[in-house]
Amino acid sequence: MLPRLLWKSLRGRKSRIALASAAVAVAAALAAALLSVALDISEKVAVELRAFGANIVVVPKQDALEVEIGGLRYVTAAQAAYLAESDLPKLKTIFWGYNIVGFAPFLSAPVEVGTGKALLVGTWFDREVALPRGPRKFTFSTGNVREVASEETSFRTGLKAIAPYWRVQGRWVEDAANEAMIGGALAGRLGVSPGDRVSVQAEGTTRTFRIAGIVRTGGPEEDQIFVDLAAAQALLGLPGKVDRVQVSALVKPDDALAIRGRRNPQGLPPEEYERWYCSPYIDAIIYQIEEAIPAAKGKILRQVAEAEGAFLGRMTLTMILVAAVAIAAAGLGVMATMTTTVLERRQEIGLMKALGAEPRQIARQFLLEAGVCGLMGGAVGAAAGLGLARIIGTQVFGVPIAPNPVTVPFVLGLALLVALLGAALPTRRAARLDPVMTLRGG
């Protein structure tokens, strides 16, 4: 009896059911879209934040204090220490190697450029790096072994990848052997422009470079001249050496565990140590870099890292709050619609009672109807919401937002719950009414 009643009711009242389902669907779409955005935004913004440039700098481990003024290192000959260029691919083999989105080595020294002094910087502009193959295994003292697959066999990186904020007049270096880029202030002092040639003299050797582009950053780069690393190594007589590597890594904002692990990660209990090691905190990534290249010391570019942390945390929290509020509001809206739908049918309820239906039977039928609306609307809405999230992602970040496995079940459950709740209250009231009153039209 009940299935037939339900079927008839659903078929005979197509427009009303459609209306209620549509209301649920609209709310569910909103909820699914906002939830997807809120859950994925932290990752999207983390990628976006790489526009701040590198957040880690790797230098040779040494005993002496570093004397660095305005990006220039003042080292005595006895202190000079270097890293091996051949160690660089190891940066991508650490546990969080995937999160290293770019790095660039540097070798710098004061030289004569044209008629004046300037800092020569050798670097990779845009380089394809071959990576070691095969999965990497990490064993922990808890007995767990974590394996990281490595599908990447090569990695494209260099200055271009870690300095998206550079404003270049002219173009980037293409012919690595003969071209250079020059800082804006230095170019102004020398009176050169792209296409001109400059001579660079160091250790008695002179070489001429064609200027490909002029760099504006507002930072120390303004007074430097950039050439390919190999050219700088040859000029300075330091083959295979680099003195600093800037690394751009996707990191997770610090939380309580990150702060506990910062000073002495090995002092953490084994489970916590494993969790710390396997979270992309900036300190964990530096720890892993120092493990992979024992001669290296990693330093956080704190200004960049903290500004990023502040931004990421706040943006994520804002989105979560907005999504929560919107989902609550959409839920209230659906409840109101369901209530209206039931209230409209008070006469019908009266008739059913007059014909001998029990309040429980009536409630069951109405709740089933509401459940069907909730599920149908929820399913359609969740699908539409995922589509909306994709569009939002593409519009805002240029990359679609990945659907989270939590979203669909959560939205379906919520739609069902809200539809049932919205229908339950008025149904109970209507079922208790005197049929005579309702049938008279009161």
Place this chain on the structure above:
Amino acid sequence: MRSRFFLRLLQRSLANRPGKWLTAILAVALGASLVCAALTLAVGMRAKMRQTLRAYGANILLVPGAGPGAGGGEPLLASMPEDVLGKLSELARGLPLQGYAPLLYAVAEIGPHRAALVGTWPDAMRRVNPGWRVDGGWILDRADDAGAILGASVARKLGLTVGASLPLMVQGRTRTFRVVGILSTGGSEDEQVLVTLRAAQEITGRAGQLSLIQVSALAADRGVEDVARALEAGLAGVEARTQLRLVMAEERLLARLSLLLGLIAGLVLVASGLGVAATMSASVLERTREIGLMKALGASRSRVGTLFLAEAGAIGFAGGLGGAAAGLLLAEAIARSVFGGGVPLTATPLLVSVAMGSAVAGLASLIPVRRAASIEPGVVLRGE
């Protein structure tokens, strides 16, 4: 006479069916509150976020312009006259500067070690870098020429703590400072010793000279560049360098954020519009008999249509107003929990949400109203 009758009709319709209208008003209000909150945040967060990011250092550097003071681009050799500061303090009154601090660089020897020495106005340095963490105290007075702040790495390397005495030698001149505090920034400051500008000038023998000036400008959007140009124009012989790393990243992120919140506001607007449309058409359906009666008593199509549209407008206005107020509170609450301070409340989101509430309710009821106006009184009153 007729308009008074119309108003009474409208008023009675609204007064006699409070439950029905409350649902519609609620639907509009929910939508309006979200739109208003998203818009307020989209506008207010840019300013808030910009302020937050200002905690992380200067965004403009004033360095000696091309010429003998430029020092070949080496900050250690660069110098400009201290008089620039006087002119800068006059200029600063007309510009959105959070603070500025002069710096003089030198390399100092501490026993067998070498470290970078920075002379500055300690109080101004704190204003430019409010995010710095300091153990112990800070040099409170620009004239406290004996106080020094040690970078954390220097302190660790030398084994010095707050209160210790620190002999510094620069170019053969020795002077003893007292360690007032220990600074930990994670950046190059960790390897520096910070003293007052005058002390640094005296010990280096560079009286009246500066290496550079750090400026923190709190300007909107592309305004940092404008501030830099204004500073350059006002200060002869000085080059103002915008720190593109911070400025461009900030702008790019803030633009994304506003776009995101704007899109959400649009999405919510469409969703709430559909909800209102559903409510309005349900209410017209329910009142077919009433409409039939009105028409039987001689009401014209346009009169019935106007009555319903006016009702929808009233609902939209009431819902929009209530929703906008709630939305401002929401935005305030969200901003408080995210930034620990409210967003500036502007009139625009409020007006936009009220206007939108009315417009959405009106538009959403157009179709059902047309249907209502073309009801055949004979058919309806017979009870079909």
